[in-house]
Amino acid sequence: MTALLSVRELEVNIGTVRVAAGLDFELQAGQRLAILGRNGTGKTTLLSTLAGLREPEAGTLLLSGESYAALGLRRAAQLRGLLPQGQLDAFQSTVLETALIGRHPHLDRWTWEGREDEHIAREALAAVDLAGFGAREVHTLSGGERQRLAIAALLTQQPRLYLLDEPLAHLDLNHQIAVLELLSRRAREDGVGIVMVLHDINLALRHADRALLLFGEGRTLEGPVEAVLTVDTLSRLYGHPLREVRVMHDGGQRYFVPG
Amino acid sequence: MPTRRRALLVILLLALLGLASLVIALAAGSLPVSVADIGHALLGDTIGDSAGNIASVAVEVVRSLRLPRALAAFACGALLALAGALMQVLLRNPLADPYVLGISGGASVGALGAMLFGLPALLVHGGAFSGALAATLLVFGLARGEGSWTQTRLLLTGVIVAAGCGAVVALILSIAPENRLRGMLFWLMGDLSHAASPVPALLMLALGLLAALPFSRDLNLLARGDLTAHTLGVPVARLRGGVYVLAALATAVAVTTTGAVGFVGLVVPHLVRLAIGNDQRVLLPAAALAGGVLLTLADTLARTLVAPQQLPVGVLTALIGVPVFLYLLTRSPRT
Numbered sequence: 001m002t003a004l005l006s007v008r009e010l011e012v013n014i015g016t017v018r019v020a021a022g023l024d025f026e027l028q029a030g031q032r033l034a035i036l037g038r039n040g041t042g043k044t045t046l047l048s049t050l051a052g053l054r055e056p057e058a059g060t061l062l063l064s065g066e067s068y069a070a071l072g073l074r075r076a077a078q079l080r081g082l083l084p085q086g087q088l089d090a091f092q093s094t095v096l097e098t099a100l101i102g103r104h105p106h107l108d109r110w111t112w113e114g115r116e117d118e119h120i121a122r123e124a125l126a127a128v129d130l131a132g133f134g135a136r137e138v139h140t141l142s143g144g145e146r147q148r149l150a151i152a153a154l155l156t157q158q159p160r161l162y163l164l165d166e167p168l169a170h171l172d173l174n175h176q177i178a179v180l181e182l183l184s185r186r187a188r189e190d191g192v193g194i195v196m197v198l199h200d201i202n203l204a205l206r207h208a209d210r211a212l213l214l215f216g217e218g219r220t221l222e223g224p225v226e227a228v229l230t231v232d233t234l235s236r237l238y239g240h241p242l243r244e245v246r247v248m249h250d251g252g253q254r255y256f257v258p259g
Numbered sequence: 260m261p262t263r264r265r266a267l268l269v270i271l272l273l274a275l276l277g278l279a280s281l282v283i284a285l286a287a288g289s290l291p292v293s294v295a296d297i298g299h300a301l302l303g304d305t306i307g308d309s310a311g312n313i314a315s316v317a318v319e320v321v322r323s324l325r326l327p328r329a330l331a332a333f334a335c336g337a338l339l340a341l342a343g344a345l346m347q348v349l350l351r352n353p354l355a356d357p358y359v360l361g362i363s364g365g366a367s368v369g370a371l372g373a374m375l376f377g378l379p380a381l382l383v384h385g386g387a388f389s390g391a392l393a394a395t396l397l398v399f400g401l402a403r404g405e406g407s408w409t410q411t412r413l414l415l416t417g418v419i420v421a422a423g424c425g426a427v428v429a430l431i432l433s434i435a436p437e438n439r440l441r442g443m444l445f446w447l448m449g450d451l452s453h454a455a456s457p458v459p460a461l462l463m464l465a466l467g468l469l470a471a472l473p474f475s476r477d478l479n480l481l482a483r484g485d486l487t488a489h490t491l492g493v494p495v496a497r498l499r500g501g502v503y504v505l506a507a508l509a510t511a512v513a514v515t516t517t518g519a520v521g522f523v524g525l526v527v528p529h530l531v532r533l534a535i536g537n538d539q540r541v542l543l544p545a546a547a548l549a550g551g552v553l554l555t556l557a558d559t560l561a562r563t564l565v566a567p568q569q570l571p572v573g574v575l576t577a578l579i580g581v582p583v584f585l586y587l588l589t590r591s592p593r594t
Contacts, residue, residue, distance in 0.1 A: 053489055077492030084486050090351040091482055091537045101480060105492040109473055112263045112540075157491070 002065040004029050004161050004193040005050065010059035011218075014045050021218035023059070027210070029160070030187050032194040034204035034225070037214030038238060043197045044085065044165055046214065050195060051082045051163050063161065077105035081159035083150055083167055089138055096134035098149055099125055102156030117156075124155035127182055129175065143170040151179060155186075162186070164196040168203070176200075180207040201242075201256045205229055213237050231256070266541040273548035277333065280555040284329035285321050287559050289566050292317045292325075300326070327457050331516050332558040332572070333551035334460035336523050338513040340550025341467050343524030344531075344543055345506040348482045349499060350410045353532075356525035357510040360417030364424025365394025366514040371431045371443050383446075384455045384515050391511035394420055399503065449520030449573025451558045463512040468547060470505055474498060475539040482537065520573045522580030523550050529587055553579075 003026040010023040019042030027033055037043050049056050052068035061067065068076055081102070089098075099121040100113050107113065113121075125131055128148040133141075141149060147170045154162060162183065168176045184207055186192045198204045204211060204225065211228040213221045215237060221228055234256060235242045241259035246252050285297045292300075300321035342357035350359070358364070369390020373383040402416040428447070435443060445452075471478070477498055480488035489495045513520070527550040528542065535541055554572065557579065561572040 048486075051490060053486070073489075073494055074492040077490065082486075082490045084490070087484050087487060089483060091353060091532070093483075093537060097536070097538070098483075101483065101487070101491060104476060104480060107476070109476075 001028070003027060003062075004031075004064060005195070006060075006062040006065070007050070008060045008062075010049070010061060011057040012042065012046055012049050013057050014042055017042065018218035019045050019214065020220050023220050023222070025210075025212065025222040027161075027193045027195065029191040029193055031210060032184065032187050032196070032208045033210045033212060034208035035195065035197045035212045035214065036199075036201065036204060036234075036237060038216065041214040041216045043214060047082070047163050047165050047195065047197060051080060052076055053082070074105050077157070077159075079159055080161040080163060081154045081157040083154050083162070083164040085165045085169065086143075086147075087150070093138050094134065095125065095130065095136045095138060095141070095149055096121060098138055099134075099152045099156050102153045102158070105157065120158070121152070121156045124152040125149075127155060128152045129178065144172060144175060147171055148175065148179070159192070161193045162195070164194070166197050166199065168198065168200070176203070183207070201229060201234060205254060205256075229256070235259075266538075269535055269541055270544050270548065273545055273552070276552050277548050277555075280552045280559075281329050281333060284332065284555050284559045285325050287563050288320070288325065289563075290317065290320055292321055297321055328451055328454055328558065329555055331454040331457035331460055332451055332555045334457055334464050335513040335517045335520065336527075336554025336557075337464050337547040337551035338460060338467065338509040339520065339524040339554070340527035340531075340546040341464070341471070341543060342506040342509040342513070343550075344528040344539070344546045345471065345478075345502050345509075346524070347528055348478050348539065349502050349506065350414055351482060351484065352410065352414070353529065354525075355414075356522075357506060357513075358421070358519065358521075358524065359414065360398050360507075361394040361420035361424055362391045362507055362510045363514055363519040364421040364428070365397075366391035366511065367447060367519055368424050368427045368431070369393070370446055370515075370518070371428055371435075374439055374443050374446070375431050375435050377439070380453060380455070387518075388511055388515040391507070391514055394424060395503075395507040395511070445571045446518040447573075448571035449518040449576070450569075450571040451517050452562070452569050455516045457516070460512050460516045463509055464547065467505055467509045468544060470501070471543050472540070474501070475543055478502070478539040478543075479537075482539070517554075518571075518573065520554065520576055522573075522576045522584070523554055526580040526584050526587075527553060529584070533587065 005027040007023055007025050011021045012019040035043050035046065048054050050061065063071060063076065063079055071079065100117060103113055103117045103120070122134065125133060128151050130145065130148055130152060138146065138149065151167060167179055171179060180203060183194050187194050208225055210223060211225045213228060213233060221233060231242055231244050242256045243259045245255045245257055247255060282294065282297065286292050286294065296317045300318040339357055346355040346357055346359060347353055366387040367390070369386035370383050373386035398417045398420050402413040432440065432443060477488070477493045480491055480493050481495065481498060485495050528546045531542055531546045531549050535545060554576065557575040558572045561570040561575050564570060
């Protein structure tokens with residue numbers, strides 16, 4: 001089966017800073033990948049490269065077996081969605097209108113959003129606990145509510161591959177878990193792929209199948225979470241000693257705490 | 260939720276208002292013309308019936324004086340409002356207007372330069388149009404210098420070019436002979452009494468709407484930011500280039516026809532946005548129609564208020580525009 005996302009010998013730089021070099025990995029349908037790294041190592045740049053928004057310096061990048069150039073903007077927008085970090089709106093707009101932007105790649109030039117599209121958008125709003133917010137002005141939402149609205153717009157887009165830049169930013173604890181469980185459910189039930197930048201190692205451990213560590217200067221490590229997330233690699237990643245704790249009545253689940 | 264039916268209703272309503280404003284413009288003036296005579300004039304039957312002479316004078320006034328002027332006012336108001344709405348999306352700034360990038364500044368330099376040398380009207384129009392295009396190309400070229408093209412860079416370049424043009428205009432005004440100053444001042448404020456033929460403005464309006472409307476949902480996304488738009492499949496760089504060229508051409512044609520009429524391009528998109536929301540599929544045609552209505556009515560006032568003397572229409576749009584805009588600003592602090 002063709003991998004949802006296939007990365008070969010990828011090299012990504014920001015100016016003179018090397019983000020990744022010779023990066024190889026594949027993401028299959030239904031898999032969740034967490035990207036971890038210190039501030040400024042290029043997590044966002046790597047994510048926009050994976051989204052096809054900027055050219056990699058070298059290497060190949062295939063989405064469902066095709067390059068972004070071959071797919072074109074519209075097909076790409078039907079296949080992959082990106083949750084960027086906090087976007088500010090210059091103009092007023094309602095919550096429902098904002099969620100509906102996800103339908104853009106699915107509509108023809110002269111087609112307007114119909115009942116079906118509205119249904120999809122309302123379901124997405126309900127999935128992020130924003131049911132009943134449809135008529136609210138976006139400007140009146142709190143930071144966490146806006147983040148959930150951005151996730152709802154991504155759900156409305158119905159892509160096969162979700163690329164999320166810090167999806168948990170601004171969210172309170174219950175919504176952090178709810179969003180991760182929602183994404184996991186989509187991966188499990190609909191077979192979508194998830195790539196997310198996370199800062200919480202323990203959440204990555206529980207809600208991701210694979211992890212990609214960015215050490216800076218182009219050094220990367222990718223693999224199953226059990227293998228990649230260890231005291232040794234994580235202490236090296238963050239430049240701070242970490243300790244591993246196992247909670248026995250939690251099925252021996254591993255947790256990392258700062259040493 | 261935006262629906263096509265509501266959009267069509269809004270546009271139909273505004274189109275009727277547009278027709279009404281044109282009829283008022285044709286009827287009002289020192290020689291009042293009845294709606295029946297307007298009908299005669301437009302349909303081309305010159306039969307003067309019993310009142311003979313009066314009717315044919317009315318027909319003549321409507322055909323050769325009021326109709327071209329009303330059409331020019333309508334088309335230019337529509338062009339300015341359309342260009343304003345496009346600029347606001349392009350710069351993602353609700354305070355942008357068609358002149359913010361120096362287009363009117365360039366046109367002013369061209370037009371006033373031609374007037375300074377006493378050139379005929381045709382060359383004044385030509386000077387305005389070439390000045391507008393020159394300023395547009397200058398801003399576009401400078402702002403694109405590094406390949407990247409941010410709103411801030413474009414805005415700053417435009418504002419600086421506009422300031423430079425302002426200085427040249429001041430220079431021309433200070434060295435111009437007395438007898439040409441009045442014409443120059445009227446041009447700067449916007450004035451339809453020497454308006455060029457309405458045909459280029461009408462053609463440009465049709466072209467502008469035809470070019471912009473197919474991309475209006477893309478523009479909705481562009482208003483939300485380049486990243487969002489790009490991710491959802493909008494060819495951002497090409498679209499922004501196209502929008503810039505279109506807004507610049509629309510503004511250049513409008514300014515060439517009527518001079519630098521202010522506030523239509525800023526206030527009308529705002530008013531329409533407050534009334535019907537920021538969906539460009541409705542906003543663009545609605546703003547164009549509303550801009551046409553505003554400038555047609557303002558020009559009718561400009562030539563009837565203190566008749567037989569004529570006021571520059573730009574003074575009226577500014578007098579209407581400034582309080583309305585200030586009211587909107589205090590009413591909705593979010594924008």
